Amino acid sequence: MKKSIIIFLLIAFSQALSAQQKPAKEVKTAEFKVQGNCEQCRKRIENAAYIKGVKSTSWDETTKMLKVTYRTDKVTEMQIQEAVAKSGHQTEKVAVDKAAYAELPDCCKYQDKDCTNKK
Numbered sequence: 001m002k003k004s005i006i007i008f009l010l011i012a013f014s015q016a017l018s019a020q021q022k023p024a025k026e027v028k029t030a031e032f033k034v035q036g037n038c039e040q041c042r043k044r045i046e047n048a049a050y051i052k053g054v055k056s057t058s059w060d061e062t063t064k065m066l067k068v069t070y071r072t073d074k075v076t077e078m079q080i081q082e083a084v085a086k087s088g089h090q091t092e093k094v095a096v097d098k099a100a101y102a103e104l105p106d107c108c109k110y111q112d113k114d115c116t117n118k119k
Contacts, residue, residue, distance in 0.1 A: 026072040027055065032081065034059060034066045035090045035110045044108070048087035049080050066091075 034045050036059065045066060046057040053074025059066045068080055081091040088100035088108070101111070 027069060028072050028077075029067065029069045030077045030080075031065050031067045032077070032092045033064050034084055034092075035064060035096070036061070036108065037110050038107050040105060041089065041108050041110070044087050045084055045089050048084045048089070051075060051080065051083050054080060 036042065036045055038061065042059045042061055045059045049057040049059075049066060049068055053071045055069040055071065057066065057068050066084070068077075070077075070080065078093065081094045084091050085094040086097045086100055088096060088104045089110075090096035096111075101109070106112075
């Protein structure tokens, strides 16, 4: 009887320890500015931000703000901003990938002074 109680306690203790070691599945929402011009930009920005751990993305063309909801145990806000910058769109903290920017359609080149879609 004592042996089974000890085994039960050891199992319960080991499960309690393993539960404490797992990172919390915290869901966080962040907003940051992302440069872009049009509907094509919106799709590209939202798709670029939708990496592993991201639950939802929404970019507003007027305010230039990207809202992302993500799991903090899977991804960081900086990783999301880096993914967006690699798609050709500069964020608050990460400079645009120049090669990716050069590949954007003309209407999406937000740095160009003659872009007709600028707001």
